[in-house]
Amino acid sequence: MIFVTGGAGFIGANFVLDWLVENDESVVNIDKLTYAGNLESLASLESDKRHIFVQGDIGDASLMAELLEKHHPRAVINFAAESHVDRSIHGPEAFVQTNVVGTFHLLETIRAYWNKLEGDNKADFRLLHVSTDEAYGSLAKDDPAFTEMHRYEPNSPYSASKAASDHLVRSYHHTYGLPVLTTNCSNNYGPYHFPEKLIPLIIVNALAGKPLPVYGDGQQIRDWLYVKDHCSAIRRVLSAGTTGETYNVGGWNEKPNLEIVYTVCSLLDELRPRADKQNYAEQISFVTDRLGHDRRYAIDARKIEHELGWKPAETFVTGIRKTVQWYLDNQQWVVNVQSGAYRDWLETNYQD
Ligand code: NAD
Ligand code: TYD
Numbered sequence: 001m002i003f004v005t006g007g008a009g010f011i012g013a014n015f016v017l018d019w020l021v022e023n024d025e026s027v028v029n030i031d032k033l034t035y036a037g038n039l040e041s042l043a044s045l046e047s048d049k050r051h052i053f054v055q056g057d058i059g060d061a062s063l064m065a066e067l068l069e070k071h072h073p074r075a076v077i078n079f080a081a082e083s084h085v086d087r088s089i090h091g092p093e094a095f096v097q098t099n100v101v102g103t104f105h106l107l108e109t110i111r112a113y114w115n116k117l118e119g120d121n122k123a124d125f126r127l128l129h130v131s132t133d134e135a136y137g138s139l140a141k142d143d144p145a146f147t148e149m150h151r152y153e154p155n156s157p158y159s160a161s162k163a164a165s166d167h168l169v170r171s172y173h174h175t176y177g178l179p180v181l182t183t184n185c186s187n188n189y190g191p192y193h194f195p196e197k198l199i200p201l202i203i204v205n206a207l208a209g210k211p212l213p214v215y216g217d218g219q220q221i222r223d224w225l226y227v228k229d230h231c232s233a234i235r236r237v238l239s240a241g242t243t244g245e246t247y248n249v250g251g252w253n254e255k256p257n258l259e260i261v262y263t264v265c266s267l268l269d270e271l272r273p274r275a276d277k278q279n280y281a282e283q284i285s286f287v288t289d290r291l292g293h294d295r296r297y298a299i300d301a302r303k304i305e306h307e308l309g310w311k312p313a314e315t316f317v318t319g320i321r322k323t324v325q326w327y328l329d330n331q332q333w334v335v336n337v338q339s340g341a342y343r344d345w346l347e348t349n350y351q352d
Pocket of ligand 2: 086187199215221222290
């Protein structure tokens with residue numbers, strides 16, 4: 001079996017759902033259930049014995065050690081993190097606590113577990129650490145995209161805390177020989193995305209008739225990766241990646257934010273026209289820019305393609321249509337997120 005940490009969050013939940021479709025191998029899912037953890041995203045697995053959910057903190061060494069001894073996973077995939085840049089600007093401490101200190105404790109616990117493994121179990125064990133392109137910093141308009149050799153220049157408390165965790169992971173390979181893999185991916189989008197991030201926020205606000213906040217001039221560029229493509233990349237790196245290596249994962253979809261917002265608006269105009277027949281783009285509202293806002297991220301994903309044969313299946317055109325349609329089809333999930341009802345899911349549905 002495998003361990004997934006942070007598997008009730010956006011990417012982790014998509015990963016667990018896809019994993020159990022692609023494999024018959026069980027998953028122990030350890031998640032602290034912060035505001036970003038939503039077990040309702042995993043509702044379809046409620047009676048699936050292959051999914052074992054444990055509410056816990058990656059920094060809780062005794063809990064993690066106990067779980068490792070009990071279940072003997074062959075791999076740990078670490079998604080657990082504080083992940084929202086704006087929140088890191090307003091309150092960086094939680095980011096240092098989970099992303100840096102939490103990852104450190106996780107590494108220590110896994111090292112102790114791995115040290116006791118023998119033979120093939122030891123040789124085949126993997127820790128896959130999920131990181132971000134934001135650790136590389138910001139690019140100018142004509143700079144080449146980030147390769148794995150680009151130096152780390154994180155600019156926000158979020159990206160600095162992720163960069164710190166990446167360095168710790170790297171050092172545990174170099175110093176102790178721990179078999180680690182690191183992936184640095186671009187901005188994910190798709191189902192179960194918490195509506196504090198750009199794309200789900202725009203969809204949800206548009207449908208609610210609220211303003212669509214665009215920071216600054218809206219010309220900041222991100223690369224957009226459909227979350228299910230990210231999940232397939234992680235599966236590929238886990239099965240074929242070389243330990244100690246990092247792999248950039250991107251969607252080859254660099255776009256300015258304003259273009260993203262217009263694309264979402266025009267899809268909504270087509271799929272769920274406004275009652276007054278006006279365009280959703282009328283709701284766009286330019287607001288004060290984010291502090292220290294990175295201008296451009298871009299991923300050069302040739303290494304994972306050449307070495308591991310992975311490339312994304314979705315273009316932005318296909319992925320964003322699926323995403324908008326998913327939000328239209330899953331309004332109750334959105335309502336429960338907005339009302340906070342998703343936080344009662346554990347008590348209501350996981351009594352034992
Ligand atoms: P998310 O915020 O949606 O989910 C994070 C999950 O981790 C939540 O379920 C939360 O409850 C859990 N968690 C937080 N602190 C924890 C702790 N101390 N112990 C255990 N669980 C804890 O984040 P996401 O968007 O799913 O991102 C997952 C990972 O991918 C993160 O490491 C993030 O840095 C990275 N990443 C995300 C993106 C993106 O576009 N979303 C891009 C690049 C990298
Ligand atoms: P976000 O989804 O928060 O991801 P990240 O900051 O990790 O890239 O933001 C994506 C881009 O959209 C980023 O440049 C900030 C911008 N943005 C807005 O313009 N308006 C918003 O309401 C949000 C949440 C983000």
